[in-house]
Amino acid sequence: MGRVAGKVALITGGASGIGRATAELLAEEGATVVLTDLQDVPGEDVAAGIRAAGGKASYFHHDVTDEAAWEKVVGETLSEHGRLDILFNNAGIGGTGVPVDEMSLDYWRQTMSVNLDGVFLGVKHGVRAMTETGGAIISTSSILGMVGAPNTAAYSASKGGVRLLTKAVAMECAARGLNIRVCSVHPGYIDTPMVGGAIQRGGPERREAILKSQPMGQMGEPRDIAEGVLYLASDAAKFVSGSELIIDGGFLAR
Numbered sequence: 001m002g003r004v005a006g007k008v009a010l011i012t013g014g015a016s017g018i019g020r021a022t023a024e025l026l027a028e029e030g031a032t033v034v035l036t037d038l039q040d041v042p043g044e045d046v047a048a049g050i051r052a053a054g055g056k057a058s059y060f061h062h063d064v065t066d067e068a069a070w071e072k073v074v075g076e077t078l079s080e081h082g083r084l085d086i087l088f089n090n091a092g093i094g095g096t097g098v099p100v101d102e103m104s105l106d107y108w109r110q111t112m113s114v115n116l117d118g119v120f121l122g123v124k125h126g127v128r129a130m131t132e133t134g135g136a137i138i139s140t141s142s143i144l145g146m147v148g149a150p151n152t153a154a155y156s157a158s159k160g161g162v163r164l165l166t167k168a169v170a171m172e173c174a175a176r177g178l179n180i181r182v183c184s185v186h187p188g189y190i191d192t193p194m195v196g197g198a199i200q201r202g203g204p205e206r207r208e209a210i211l212k213s214q215p216m217g218q219m220g221e222p223r224d225i226a227e228g229v230l231y232l233a234s235d236a237a238k239f240v241s242g243s244e245l246i247i248d249g250g251f252l253a254r
């Protein structure tokens, strides 16, 4: 028996990086996975790869900033699979390293729209879908939702928002007697296309600086985060809510 056997999981940003690894791991552990993204070709490929490996997965195009799209994706998940047990609010965009006094309001709003509005909409429609059955909602924050770094004002603010949105909704669900657990996961530097893009823009010195900042001397892999999400999504975490799971190779321990 897998650790999430029989559960239905919706994963945003599932075409790449952490979302992809989590979709694959939850499917390996027995969940039926609905993965969504803006990148349709890689998204369909991830779902097809899971099915080829014997798992259950489907892909939907879904912009997390669009409330009507959330209604459609959650509605189709419920009509297709009858329930939603796990929601992983993971889609996000990184920063391009803009100093705050040069940051445009458009850039700020775009970051907030994907990283924070997108998570709010997921939590809203996830709680509605899980009210009767219970479930687990996990949202991807960051080490930068806990500490600051230069030139990350919008990204850090969005990820700090995810952290406290999570705690507020965890308390709300508990107060209403809903069996819905709500947690955040806080990755450190993970080797995904998002970090690859930052390294490409910053050149070899950027890569060197990132590696130097890692207590364990290397970045994490997407699967390292997926394992934490699997735990939070599983019944092994039945007494865990409002918690922040840091998976960062020791970055925040200094």
Ligand SMILES: NC(=O)c1ccc[n+]([C@@H]2O[C@H](COP(=O)([O-])OP(=O)(O)OC[C@H]3O[C@@H](n4cnc5c(N)ncnc54)[C@H](O)[C@@H]3O)[C@@H](O)[C@H]2O)c1
Residues within 6 Å of the ligand: 012, 013, 014, 015, 016, 017, 018, 019, 036, 037, 038, 039, 062, 063, 064, 065, 090, 091, 092, 093, 094, 114, 118, 140, 141, 142, 143, 186, 187, 188, 189, 190, 191, 192, 193, 194, 195
């Ligand atoms: N990689 C890291 O070091 C790191 C560290 C901390 C937090 N995170 C967070 O982890 C999450 C996943 O990032 P990743 O590193 O796997 O990056 P990634 O770029 O590989 O994956 C992010 C995915 O989100 C999708 N996405 C972006 N905007 C979207 C939208 N509006 N609607 C739907 N999907 C959208 C992208 O198409 C992409 O497939 C993000 O929330 C990111 O902020 C990453």
